Amino acid sequence: MRPSFLLTSALALTLGTATLADTPTPQSVLQTYATIGEANFQDSLITAKALQAAVGALITTPSAETLQAAKDAWLRARNPYQQTEVFRFANPIVDDWEGKVNAWPLDEGLIDYVDSAYGLSDENDYAALNVVATPVFTLSGTEVDAIDITPELLQNTLHEADGIDSNVATGYHAIEFLLWGQDLNGHDAGAGNRPWIDFAKGDACTNGNCDRRAAYLKAATDLLVSDLEYMVAQWAEGGEARANVLADETAGLSAILTGMGSLSYGELAGERMRLGLMLNDPEEEHDCFSDNTHNSHYYDGMGIQNVYLGRYTRIDGSLVEGPALTDLVAADNAALDAEMTAKLASTMAALEALKEAGDTGFAYDQMLERGNVRGEALIMGGVNGLIDQTKSIERVIIALGLDQTQIEGSDSLDDPSAVFQ
Amino acid sequence: MLRSLIAALMLCLPVAATAETADPVEAVITGLILPGFERLEARSAGLDAAAQADCNPEAPALRSAYNAAFDAWVQVSHLRFGPTEENDRAFSLAYWPDRKGFTPKVLSQLLKAQDPAIHDPESFAHLSIAGRGFYGMEFLLYDTRFRDPPEYACALIRASAHDIALTTAAIAKDWHSDYAHKVLHPGTENSPYQTQEEVVQELYKAFTTGLQFTLETRLGRPLGTFDRPRPNRAEAWRSGRSLHNIALSLSSLHENALLLSTGHPKMGVQLDAGFDAADEALSRIKDPIFADLSDPSAWLRADVLRQSIDLIRDQQSANLGGELGVAAGFNALDGD
Numbered sequence: 001m002r003p004s005f006l007l008t009s010a011l012a013l014t015l016g017t018a019t020l021a022d023t024p025t026p027q028s029v030l031q032t033y034a035t036i037g038e039a040n041f042q043d044s045l046i047t048a049k050a051l052q053a054a055v056g057a058l059i060t061t062p063s064a065e066t067l068q069a070a071k072d073a074w075l076r077a078r079n080p081y082q083q084t085e086v087f088r089f090a091n092p093i094v095d096d097w098e099g100k101v102n103a104w105p106l107d108e109g110l111i112d113y114v115d116s117a118y119g120l121s122d123e124n125d126y127a128a129l130n131v132v133a134t135p136v137f138t139l140s141g142t143e144v145d146a147i148d149i150t151p152e153l154l155q156n157t158l159h160e161a162d163g164i165d166s167n168v169a170t171g172y173h174a175i176e177f178l179l180w181g182q183d184l185n186g187h188d189a190g191a192g193n194r195p196w197i198d199f200a201k202g203d204a205c206t207n208g209n210c211d212r213r214a215a216y217l218k219a220a221t222d223l224l225v226s227d228l229e230y231m232v233a234q235w236a237e238g239g240e241a242r243a244n245v246l247a248d249e250t251a252g253l254s255a256i257l258t259g260m261g262s263l264s265y266g267e268l269a270g271e272r273m274r275l276g277l278m279l280n281d282p283e284e285e286h287d288c289f290s291d292n293t294h295n296s297h298y299y300d301g302m303g304i305q306n307v308y309l310g311r312y313t314r315i316d317g318s319l320v321e322g323p324a325l326t327d328l329v330a331a332d333n334a335a336l337d338a339e340m341t342a343k344l345a346s347t348m349a350a351l352e353a354l355k356e357a358g359d360t361g362f363a364y365d366q367m368l369e370r371g372n373v374r375g376e377a378l379i380m381g382g383v384n385g386l387i388d389q390t391k392s393i394e395r396v397i398i399a400l401g402l403d404q405t406q407i408e409g410s411d412s413l414d415d416p417s418a419v420f421q
Numbered sequence: 422m423l424r425s426l427i428a429a430l431m432l433c434l435p436v437a438a439t440a441e442t443a444d445p446v447e448a449v450i451t452g453l454i455l456p457g458f459e460r461l462e463a464r465s466a467g468l469d470a471a472a473q474a475d476c477n478p479e480a481p482a483l484r485s486a487y488n489a490a491f492d493a494w495v496q497v498s499h500l501r502f503g504p505t506e507e508n509d510r511a512f513s514l515a516y517w518p519d520r521k522g523f524t525p526k527v528l529s530q531l532l533k534a535q536d537p538a539i540h541d542p543e544s545f546a547h548l549s550i551a552g553r554g555f556y557g558m559e560f561l562l563y564d565t566r567f568r569d570p571p572e573y574a575c576a577l578i579r580a581s582a583h584d585i586a587l588t589t590a591a592i593a594k595d596w597h598s599d600y601a602h603k604v605l606h607p608g609t610e611n612s613p614y615q616t617q618e619e620v621v622q623e624l625y626k627a628f629t630t631g632l633q634f635t636l637e638t639r640l641g642r643p644l645g646t647f648d649r650p651r652p653n654r655a656e657a658w659r660s661g662r663s664l665h666n667i668a669l670s671l672s673s674l675h676e677n678a679l680l681l682s683t684g685h686p687k688m689g690v691q692l693d694a695g696f697d698a699a700d701e702a703l704s705r706i707k708d709p710i711f712a713d714l715s716d717p718s719a720w721l722r723a724d725v726l727r728q729s730i731d732l733i734r735d736q737q738s739a740n741l742g743g744e745l746g747v748a749a750g751f752n753a754l755d756g757d
Binding site: 267395403 | 509513516520521522538547548549550551613615618619622645646649651653747748750751752754755
């Protein structure tokens with residue numbers, strides 16, 4: 001289950017030029033980081049295009065098989081994307097864009113039908129709007145024509161409608177909801193169970209408006225592909241995300257570590273993992289419709305390790321590798337590099353245990369149930385590893401002399417959402 | 422009542438600030454942390470006693486004890502490290518903001534099912550954090566939709582008050598029994614801190630995170646935008662505490678910053694200027710729960726407070742970090 005071990009021979013072939021023995025320059029570390037970013041977003045795009053094709057087949061020929069194929073394609077598309085999350089939190093090109101593709105949590109009743117017991121939020125007047133069933137509606141006092149469901153409608157009108165974050169109309173989780181439907185199993189095993197005939201043509205259609213549901217799914221998937229195309233271009237030679245990283249060595253190195261620390265601590269350990277456990281709510285899991293949360297956390301953790309070690313395994317099995325932070329830290333403070341590397345590995349071991357449990361039938365929503373000791377231990381194993389590694393990330397920031405730049409205009413302080421207080 | 426509480430709090434300030442030590446870490450621990458968690462423990466015990474004596478949600482003694490304990494919590498609410506983070510203690514005292522309505526959902530489920538888990542402190546401690554602590558109890562005391570069946574609602578109030586008392590006592594005990602020692606002696610075997618710099622960073626981070634939370638969450642959530650204020654997102658509006666909590670937290674953060682600037686007298690003057698401006702802006706806000714924000718002049722008055730706290734972050738807080746030689750590091754508010 002450790003692809004990086006299996007692929008060490010491929011590594012030697014593809015990147016024999018890397019001079020691992022020498023201390024790398026900061027510039028070469030940043031180059032590796034940007035190159036991993038480009039490859040990782042490319043993989044996200046490739047798998048999103050496969051999802052787009054599978055969604056096309058589902059819409060043209062609705063069946064249990066084509067729905068399953070689209071779900072499988074979505075699951076495959078998640079793995080590379082989750083690894084890109086570490087590129088967030090310090091690069092405005094990524095941060096200004098990320099909410100379009102991976103916003104969460106969502107009030108899914110905005111998009112399509114939900115169970116009658118669906119809890120309505122005090123804060124969101126549109127939590128049960130159901131665009132699929134409602135071609136014309138009033139939004140913040142303005143009449144909206146949603147007769148044609150287009151990417152523009154989703155992106156410009158529906159997404160974050162009324163200024164509310166949980167009005168998520170686009171991205172992976174909107175698509176996930178349309179493919180799986182609500183997970184009504186509570187704390188029992190089982191994902192959402194949308195019947196394929198929700199996409200059937202003519203009289204076979206269940207739950208109404210199958211054509212509009214299909215149009216929404218197509219628009220959301222097309223938008224995901226075009227959004228990822230944009231992001232790949234930003235990481236290519238001459239792209240702005242790459243330029244941001246390479247412009248200034250101190251700021252660039254600081255950005256790598258800010259992404260690692262912010263994702264480890266506030267985002268993953270906090271909002272996505274520990275909070276859900278403390279709330280004991282089966283909907284408080286990141287990929288709640290598909291029950292894919294264990295994989296989503298695992299690949300997030302892997303992304304953090306990737307950028308520190310400077311190694312990314314592509315979806316075709318090839319390896320992208322080069323000089324990395326680990327070399328830079330080791331040259332100056334071998335003990336600290338050993339500490340950082342060991343903590344990343346121990347987090348990955350914990351996340352792997354979580355992934356294996358999930359893969360072998362212990363669903364994440366079962367783990368969240370009150371009093372589920374084994375589930376709590378699995379999730380807290382990951383949380384503790386992530387919190388622990390954050391301390392070492394802070395030590396690395398200090399060791400590399402990057403701490404003084406953080407005081408002024410730290411991005412990690414500028415884009416918050418309160419969960420912990 | 423609110424004004425007098427604030428005034429009483431202000432009187433405490435000079436005493437703490439003159440603690441005779443040149444070490445900012447010792448100053449913060451003896452001047453703020455230890456007395457703050459002692460106060461929280463004592464007042465939470467008072468809340469527990471009041472609830473056991475009379476669980477009527479309208480009872481003045483119970484509500485007064487509740488508000489006194491909540492005050493004590495707000496004053497230490499930014500000190501989120503070490504003992505508060507063990508066993509999800511602070512999370513269970515304070516789950517807010519509640520964007521998806523988990524608190525009313527959990528409480529309704531408990532009341533509807535008459536869940537027996539509340540009858541034993543151990544099983545109560547495993548309930549969702551959204552139903553526990555000061556924010557959950559606010560629904561039980563101030564929102565009439567959470568009073569049926571009355572006997573169960575009474576038992577729930579008592580169980581929740583007792584849970585708060587146990588949790589706050591555990592935090593105070595840990596601070597006294599060994600965590601203060603660990604913070605004062607970095608690099609020793611049981612300390613989670615390797616160096617003095619890491620300790621100072623921890624304390625500085627608690628301060629900056631608290632300031633950020635008060636600015637962006639306590640104040641920023643109800644303020645929203647000029648065109649779309651969101652008064653229903655104000656903190657603890659049911660009990661009328663929204664503005665009061667901002668005042669309490671600013672006071673405590675002011676005190677914290679002064680203690681941290683021990684040995685940097687010029688910083689103290691700067692910090693006083695920044696926080697005094699914020700206090701002045703706060704004193705002009707009329708509605709204690711921001712219900713008047715759709716009135717443009719009310720919104721602008723609240724926005725002046727926002728700007729003044731923002732200025733503290735930009736100027737005094739950043740300068741304090743520079744003086745102490747530490748960065749803010751990563752905090753729980755990082756993320757999307």
